[in-house]
Amino acid sequence: MRDFWIIFKQSFMTKLGTKSFIITTGVMVAAIFLMANMSSIIDTFKSMDGNDRDDIVYVSDETGSLFEPLKQQLAVQEADFKIEQTEESNDALKTKVKEAKIDSFLVLAMNEEGTINASYTSESASEMEKPLAFQEALQSLQTTLQASQLQLTAEQVSQLFAPIEFEQNAVSPNSKTEEELSTARGLVYVLIFVIYFAVFAYSMMIATEVATEKSSRVMEILISSVSPVKHMFAKIAGIGTLGLLQMALFGIVGYIALKTSAADMSEGFFSVFGFSNVNPSTIGYAIVYFLLGYFLYATLAALLGSLVSRTEDVQQLLAPMSFLIIIAAFIAFSGLGNPEAAYVTYTSYFPFFTPMVMFLRVGMLDLPIWEPILSIIILLVTIFLLGWFGAKVYKGGVLMYGPSRNLKDIKKAVQLGKE
Template sequence: MNRLGTVIGFTFRQKARTKSFVITTLVLALLITIGMNLPYLISLFKGEGMGGAGGSGKSAAEHHRLGLIAGSRTEIADQLEQFTKAQSNPAATWVRYDNAQAPAMQQALKDGELQGYVEFAQPTATGEAIPKVEYVSVEKAPSPAVITLLQTGLQEAKVKAMIGGNALTREQVREISTPVTVDSREVNSPSEAGHAAGTGDKEASMINYGLVYVLMILFFTSSMMTGNMIASEVTSEKSSRIMEILITSVSPLTQMFGKIIGIFLVGLMQIAVFAAVVCTNLMLPHNSVILSSAGLDLSQLNTTVLGFGLVFYILGYFLYAVLFAAVGSIVSRTEELGQAVMPITMLSLAAFYIGIFNIAAPDTMFVKVAGYIPFFSPTVMLLRIGLERASLLEIWLSLAILVASILFFGWLAAKIYRTGVLMYGKRPSFKELRKAMKAYKI
């Protein structure tokens, strides 16, 4: 056990300090940061961000000052101003003027203090609730956010005017103006449709769809990076003849499992770094505004998916890791490693693509069967868990098959590793490998 801990610690320190690992981690963290802040960076270049317009730090509303020409429609103008003030991050601020020819407004337009003005047309019909509205700008058309503010605010004013007076509160008016949302869900049989109203089944939210995507991508990239790291480590030690010295002090099995666990800890550290980068970026003010405007609430994250995702990641890692270690032990030159690990890489790619391409169809028979195949279950079963399509019995059965597969392939990899690390020259055939394996007991 002491020797196993020594191998684990040595492997962890050696891999965590390599320039390739540090540079790869920093580059990926930088790409994650750029990707998460790309909308904000684009808005800065367009002068629409929080720090746009010369980096003054003004809000979007302060950069969109619009004149409001009420005319005889002072009540509607008052309601529009009240609606705008009630917004947490309004798209514009209003400056009231008597008419469009007011000298102060003309000077403000000339100096760039106003980007345009909104004017209510004279009513053309008796009892018209909301007159036509005209937006006049000096140089460019209004942004979609300003148009949305106008339409929503005037719609609320229209509903209130048609119902009459202050009979309804602002919340009631907003509720009337809000379109009805229609959700849909699929059932496997007509008998389930009769219970649709009482079951209260929750549709997977967008935030959980995104979580499933991230976890599947994370498993694929991490398993490929760490797996190739294990195989290349074993092959390089074997090709440089260092392996002959190592096995005199540490048994081959201790070496194999020590490398697997050590590199597993390196992978966990890298994931922790990425998680810290993501959380830090999500806490930035402009990203929280984007999430709220998109209707995404991080409190909707499914902790069950996170828990099972961690379990499937650990088990899936060890399944692929023992295979990479076994393949690396039978390769004598690093130039041959890429071709040797190709079958394992294809299995990992298949698991990734089955999960990604079936995220819209998690109930097909193909996906259900793939969830019990150990090479595919880390991503496919995670997909079904994230979309709430897997029962607890199916999850535990998939986990049991995965654990049994790890034990079997771990035993097989140990026998291959025990014999392969001392076999030099051309890659051994299956017949030669089987004969050599029979000579050793695990």
């Protein structure tokens, strides 16, 4: 057991002290704080422009009667920019836009039928927010003008445009309400991405570590004093512990960033991700499936990594495993819109897809408790069998040198391990 902890500590501390790990962790922490305070940062950059030019759109009202109603309508819509009336010609305003003296302007006119004609001009055609706000406001004004010409009362206009009452119900006992789904969808999306990234990255790290030790011939010294099986599981546990601590650090940093952020987690960008109403059971399942998914793929990665003698061959031999992870992520992300789809249900019990796909179903649906428990049992059994078989392959694989061509080398590794 002492040998196990020595290798465990060596794997943990070696990766912990690498520049790539430290830089990646620092960048991720900075990115989390950046995302949490994005709205405040954008507002700060806007306020740095002393004349607030970006918040003013100049309006040339050729009708002489639309500017004030438009201003009132934009106020009702809570538009985050201001409009200012101007008497300058269109050519003069275009010249100012070209010279970057103003950002944009709007020209209002009306044809003989009483239809509003508007022309919005800016430096770039990619601008979307302000033109859409103007279209919505002017459409409301057009409706009001037409209602006035038809001599409709305000009550008749409100009845004409009254929204219908629409309610969505589900008979499935597993379904949540639309409000609950909207809250869970974003959070599940984020956690699936975290599971995908962590499982992929740490599994690749284990395979590369094993291949590096083989290529430097350090492996020959290690297995002379420690059994290959103990060496494999010590590496998996050491790097897995490091990964779990890194994910925990990101979670703590994310929580602190959101709590200290000036942004309201219940509104705007954060409302999409459901951060204002986190279900503790969802976080618990995320941790369980993260750990099981890691040990499943880490064991497979150690098995495959033992077959290569050069780090350059790791990517090629791990390609089948990478495809499994990518397919699982694709199914999970595609199932966000319809978590009760048959293909999502069936694939959630396939062990290599379970960590992400079953987690999707657990987060999005009210499943009976036996379903996640069954999936966890399937994962544990698969990890045990893969660990048993992987130990046999690893035992012979670490002694194999030369180019690794394909997965047929697994059979050779098993035979070598028996000798």
